[in-house]
Amino acid sequence: MKIPKGQKLWETVCxxxxxxxxxxxxxxxxxxxxxxxxxxxxxxxxxxxxxSPAGFEKYTGVRI
Known part of the structure; x- marks a missing residue:
């Protein structure tokens, strides 16, 4: 997995x-x-x- 330059990876959901x-x-x-x-x-x-990463919960189906 290649993350765009200038960004930091914080979390992955499996x-x-x-x-x-x-x-x-x-x-x-x-x-x-x-x-x-x-x-x-x-x-x-x-x-x-x-x-805020909490805004992604409805997309991932996981509480972040």
Whole structure:
């Protein structure tokens, strides 16, 4: 999984088989958080941006 330059990986959410399905990153100052969906090959696709990672719960189905 390759994270965009200038962002820090904070959290990954896995499915029941242990495969990463979601990745949460932020800018270095932690003012903006990004949610990426992760496919089976480890490629990421930007999904959502917010000021707090708690805003991603409805997308991931997991309490963050």
């Amino acid at each position: 499915d029941e088989k242990g495969r990463v399905k979601w990745a949460i990153t932020s800018d270095p100052a932690r003012t903006v958080y990004y949610l990426y969906s992760v496919n089976g090959d480890g490629l990421i696709m930007w999904t959502k941006k917010t000021g």
